[in-house]
Amino acid sequence: MENKLLLVxxxxxxxxxxxxxxxxxxxxxxxxLKVYRFVExxxxxxxxxxxxxxxxxxxxxxxxxxxxxxxxxRKVLFxxxxxxxxxxxxxxxxxxxxxxxxTRKLYEPMTDVLPSPSxxxxxxxxxxxxxxxxxxxxxxxxEEMVKDYNVSRSKLKKAKLPFxxxxxxxxxxxxxxxxxxxxxxxxxxxxxxxxxxxxxxxxQQNDPNIRMTMVTKSAVKVDTGATIETNIQYGxxxxxxxxxxxxxxxxxxxxxxxxxxxxxxxxxxxxxxxxKNALGAPEIIKNGINGYICNSQEDLLxxxxxxxxxxxxxEDMKKNSREFMEKEFSLNxxxxxxxxxxxxx
Numbered sequence: 001m002e003n004k005l006l007l008v009x010x011x012x013x014x015x016x017x018x019x020x021x022x023x024x025x026x027x028x029x030x031x032x033l034k035v036y037r038f039v040e041x042x043x044x045x046x047x048x049x050x051x052x053x054x055x056x057x058x059x060x061x062x063x064x065x066x067x068x069x070x071x072x073x074r075k076v077l078f079x080x081x082x083x084x085x086x087x088x089x090x091x092x093x094x095x096x097x098x099x100x101x102x103t104r105k106l107y108e109p110m111t112d113v114l115p116s117p118s119x120x121x122x123x124x125x126x127x128x129x130x131x132x133x134x135x136x137x138x139x140x141x142x143e144e145m146v147k148d149y150n151v152s153r154s155k156l157k158k159a160k161l162p163f164x165x166x167x168x169x170x171x172x173x174x175x176x177x178x179x180x181x182x183x184x185x186x187x188x189x190x191x192x193x194x195x196x197x198x199x200x201x202x203x204q205q206n207d208p209n210i211r212m213t214m215v216t217k218s219a220v221k222v223d224t225g226a227t228i229e230t231n232i233q234y235g236x237x238x239x240x241x242x243x244x245x246x247x248x249x250x251x252x253x254x255x256x257x258x259x260x261x262x263x264x265x266x267x268x269x270x271x272x273x274x275x276k277n278a279l280g281a282p283e284i285i286k287n288g289i290n291g292y293i294c295n296s297q298e299d300l301l302x303x304x305x306x307x308x309x310x311x312x313x314x315e316d317m318k319k320n321s322r323e324f325m326e327k328e329f330s331l332n333x334x335x336x337x338x339x340x341x342x343x344x345x
Contacts, residue, residue, distance in 0.1 A: 003030075004034075008084075010039060027335070093131065097342055128145060128151050129152075159341070163264075169235060184265070185214045195216055210308055262274065269322035271307065
């Protein structure tokens with residue numbers, strides 16, 4: 001009997017839209033897949049009130065899709081807690097799953113946001129515990145769901161973010177025979193992602209062999225000599241070429257769940273530096289092997305100062321990044337874990 005799945009995606013921002021593409025790319029040729037978008041990607045920033053209204057308006061059609069899927073014998077995989085919440089009255093515990101790298105309480109220690117109200121924590125706890133399994137993409141989110149939402153470990157499964165398409169798109173370039181060290185930063189929100197402190201660091205460098213490119217949607221007013229790109233789309237030739245022609249990917253982020261750009265950089269064969277605030281970093285980076293996960297932005301800049309002076313180590317890390325992704329994130333390996341969990345093969 002063919003495996004049937006309804007994927008309820010939640011492309012509320014660029015990160016989640018990227019997750020949607022990767023999940024569809026992984027599943028589409030392996031099972032009978034239907035996709036329902038709980039929200040459409042916003043063309044411009046919208047208020048929280050508008051977001052909530054949109055979700056309530058979509059709840060009815062979501063319920064119909066979930067009920068139809070269950071009549072067809074489909075399992076239902078929700079990307080994120082929010083769509084699972086709005087479909088809750090119509091889901092069956094034995095055929096419903098959540099995939100997530102995030103909960104509201106996960107970011108509270110890293111940000112200045114007010115703690116989640118107790119009623120909302122209770123609701124999310126109810127939703128999480130009503131699933132057959134909850135698939136967490138990072139150790140951080142799994143441990144947090146145990147601690148703050150009392151989800152049984154027997155209900156939690158570890159899942160990898162699919163990077164099989166990225167392995168095909170981002171092909172490492174041959175080793176260059178020059179003395180340049182090329183640094184790449186990619187972050188739509190330059191300040192939350194730490195691009196500002198990286199730009200300050202670059203402005204203090206007097207080495208003409210250190211080059212830097214920053215890809216961001218934020219306004220950059222300071223002229224430091226870095227190349228600034230503001231209109232780069234995922235998968236376009238210019239996007240692919242940027243990764244192919246650089247050596248070190250640096251993300252001094254203040255707060256991130258699982259930035260997929262780390263996986264893109266590793267697929268492209270880059271050494272990677274980020275902070276422990278990128279909670280998904282341990283899935284991609286092995287300290288001292290293909291990069292470093294640093295305790296703070298200051299530690300990251302100190303490590304970067306050391307690394308840019310060691311071209312042989314950079315080349316080793318670049319090679320190790322690609323080899324790690326080919327081994328750990330192959331389509332067959334990642335897809336098998338998902339299918340075994342959802343369909344209990």
